[in-house]
Amino acid sequence: VNVGLPGTGIGALFYALSVLIMLSIEVGRLALGRSSSIRLRLSLRLGAMLSGVVLSLVLVDRLLAAIVAASGAYSTAYVASNGLIIVLATLVSVVGAANIAGVVMAARDHRRSRVAEAEG
Amino acid sequence: MAVTLSPVSRSLRHRVHDATTAHVDISRLADDLTVLVPAYNEADSVADTVRSLLNQTCPPKTIVVIDDFSSDDTGNIARAAGATVLRPPHNTGTKAGAQNFALGHVTTSLTMAIDADTVLAPDAIEKLLPAMMDEGTAAACGFILPRHVRTVWERGRYMEYMFAFTFYKPTQDYFGKVLISSGCFSVYRTRELKRQGGWSTRTMAEDMDLTWSYHSQGYGVRFIPEAVCYPIEPHNFHFMSKQLRRWSHGFVQNVQLHWRSVLKVPYLRTLVAVALWDSFFGAFAYLLLIPLAAILLKNPLVLLTYFIDLPAILIPTLVTAVKRREVALTLTSVPSLFVLRYANCLFFLEAVWSNFVLRRPLRVYEKGH
Numbered sequence: 001v002n003v004g005l006p007g008t009g010i011g012a013l014f015y016a017l018s019v020l021i022m023l024s025i026e027v028g029r030l031a032l033g034r035s036s037s038i039r040l041r042l043s044l045r046l047g048a049m050l051s052g053v054v055l056s057l058v059l060v061d062r063l064l065a066a067i068v069a070a071s072g073a074y075s076t077a078y079v080a081s082n083g084l085i086i087v088l089a090t091l092v093s094v095v096g097a098a099n100i101a102g103v104v105m106a107a108r109d110h111r112r113s114r115v116a117e118a119e120g
Numbered sequence: 121m122a123v124t125l126s127p128v129s130r131s132l133r134h135r136v137h138d139a140t141t142a143h144v145d146i147s148r149l150a151d152d153l154t155v156l157v158p159a160y161n162e163a164d165s166v167a168d169t170v171r172s173l174l175n176q177t178c179p180p181k182t183i184v185v186i187d188d189f190s191s192d193d194t195g196n197i198a199r200a201a202g203a204t205v206l207r208p209p210h211n212t213g214t215k216a217g218a219q220n221f222a223l224g225h226v227t228t229s230l231t232m233a234i235d236a237d238t239v240l241a242p243d244a245i246e247k248l249l250p251a252m253m254d255e256g257t258a259a260a261c262g263f264i265l266p267r268h269v270r271t272v273w274e275r276g277r278y279m280e281y282m283f284a285f286t287f288y289k290p291t292q293d294y295f296g297k298v299l300i301s302s303g304c305f306s307v308y309r310t311r312e313l314k315r316q317g318g319w320s321t322r323t324m325a326e327d328m329d330l331t332w333s334y335h336s337q338g339y340g341v342r343f344i345p346e347a348v349c350y351p352i353e354p355h356n357f358h359f360m361s362k363q364l365r366r367w368s369h370g371f372v373q374n375v376q377l378h379w380r381s382v383l384k385v386p387y388l389r390t391l392v393a394v395a396l397w398d399s400f401f402g403a404f405a406y407l408l409l410i411p412l413a414a415i416l417l418k419n420p421l422v423l424l425t426y427f428i429d430l431p432a433i434l435i436p437t438l439v440t441a442v443k444r445r446e447v448a449l450t451l452t453s454v455p456s457l458f459v460l461r462y463a464n465c466l467f468f469l470e471a472v473w474s475n476f477v478l479r480r481p482l483r484v485y486e487k488g489h
Contacts, residue, residue: 008406008461009398012432014390018291042290049287049436056431064428068421091394098393102383109384 010091016053017091019046149249150178153307154228157185157203158218159236160211163192165352170201172239178246181228185236188218194236214485215303216319216326223318226310233319235304237352239267248307248347258312258339259331261301262347263289273360275453276460277353279437282450285345287436293343297388299395301334301341303327305349312339323377324482325370332374335388336381357463362486364463368471369482371399376475400472403465426458433457 026043029035155173159166166185173183185203187195189211199205208221219233230252234240244262251260263285269278292298301308303319303326316333319326334341354360375382375396383389406426414422434454441450474480 008429009402011394011398011402012429014394015288015291018295022291022294039294042294046287046290046294049439052435052439053432056435060428060431064424067424071419071421090397094393094397095390098383098389099386102386102389105380105383 010087010094013087013091014095016050019043019050023047146178146246146249149230149252150176150245151181152228153180153230153232153245153249154182154184154226154310155180155232155234156219156222156226157183157198157234157236158188158215158222159185159190159194159198160188160218161190161192161194162236163190163194163197165237166194166198167201168239169234169236170198170203172242173234173245174202175242176240176245177243178249180232180245184222184225186218186222188212188221214321214326216321219326220318220321223310223314229310230307231310231313232307233303233305234349235351237267238304239350240305241348241350244305244347244349248344251342251344252307252309254340254342256338256340257309257342258334259301259306259308260342260344260347261298261306262343262349263345264302264304265348265350266353267350268352268355269449269453271355272456272459273357274353274355275456276458279433279450279453279457280460282437282440283433285343286440289343290345292391295387296340297335297385297391298331298341298343299388299391300325300328301331301343304351305347323370323373324366324485325374328370328374329377332378332382332388335385336378360460360463361467364467365471365482366486368399368464368467369475371395371468372471372475373481399468403468406462406465407469430454 022043026035026040030040157166157169157173162169170183170185173180183203185195185198185205187198187205187207189208195205195207206222206225208218212218212221215235223231230249232245248260248262251257264281265285266274266278266281268274289298306327308330312334313330316330320329320333323329331341354363375392382392410422410425413425414420437450438447441447471482474482
């Protein structure tokens with residue numbers, strides 16, 4: 001089973017941010033002398049891919065900007081930056097909502113189990 | 121008991137795993153492994169599957185083909201190829217049903233599930249089994265690539281897999297929350313699998329159901345990219361539509377079934393929320409918003425939005441393509457990805473409509489590879 005639409009929407013940005021977090025965790029572990037070669041290699045490989053992705057996205061953005069500017073339709077810089085802000089804001093909202101719901105659910109369970117303990 | 125593992129504790133587990141892997145006698149693990157191959161009318165492909173298992177660098181102890189009351193010669197062909205064949209008294213109706221029929225006969229510590237249209241790379245089992253050395257790991261899966269990459273549908277699926285298994289799955293594995301241990305090639309700890317009651321038939325995606333159950337109970341699920349398998353993917357729209365319908369409904373059904381428990385698992389809840397958002401709103405934007413914007417703005421250049429994420433897909437895909445010497449195949453398959461994505465959108469919205477609005481969930485398992 002494959003889920004979702006790989007590459008599109010907030011998913012791509014989410015995984016990109018995950019790789020950045022992964023890299024920072026590994027740098028921290030390396031500094032503490034607790035790194036593992038397998039994990040370090042994996043994070044460096046994914047980090048290198050991410051760099052390539054970002055670079056190519058910038059190039060495509062420039063290409064599209066040139067095409068759209070030639071058509072004289074509207075400012076592409078405006079469209080691109082607003083697009084990124086919208087996607088980022090959506091990602092923060094979705095991730096935030098899921099995590100708040102998770103914390104609320106866990107707190108509720110914890111409270112229920114304490115009540116049950118106290119009663120019985 | 122729901123145990124939530126933080127990335128750090130998972131990392132510690134990984135470290136134990138890293139240290140012990142080198143000393144593992146993988147053949148001994150393979151001697152404690154039973155492979156289950158559910159098969160319904162798979163006469164054309166089951167022999168290849170059995171042969172690929174027998175030719176492994178670490179062959180399993182037992183290969184069981186469950187001939188799910190096929191009307192063709194699946195059972196005899198599998199037996200002739202060297203497998204033990206079990207045949208239920210009637211068709212079980214689902215792949216999970218066929219697997220559960222055989223699970224009771226399994227006496228080994230590890231159980232592997234492989235589809236009857238899937239062949240493994242010669243070292244796939246050898247590469248996959250070390251993941252099970254960690255007692256906290258309940259399941260592990262490998263890298264999937266279509267066996268044939270000819271039609272537009274196979275090419276689209278090839279691109280999806282190349283991207284997801286190169287970029288998404290390793291990230292999920294790092295954080296200890298692999299979203300799905302794919303049903304076409306996964307190994308399971310038999311004790312935990314039996315404790316779950318085997319593969320559930322309550323949804324159309326038994327592999328997702330099992331994986332999320334494991335995560336909710338604190339078990340580990342691993343992804344091992346070096347273990348490669350090659351299933352036959354749908355070659356035309358008829359078969360692809362059956363598969364996409366099953367997968368879309370399966371995802372929606374699993375969200376409905378597991379949302380409470382998934383919300384309690386950090387990172388998994390974020391993965392599921394992001395996948396759900398993209399599946400629904402991404403599909404909506406893809407099918408309606410973008411073309412509508414192009415019409416309202418009277419500018420066909422808006423349609424370039426469809427291709428804006430192409431570099432994000434192409435770069436990771438090309439990394440694996442270079443390694444596999446499949447750069448030309450990858451580049452010529454790019455247009456097919458957009459065709460399959462369009463179909464994905466349609467089928468996902470149909471699944472949401474059927475499940476949430478019409479309240480008519482898909483209950484009949486239609487085989488489509």
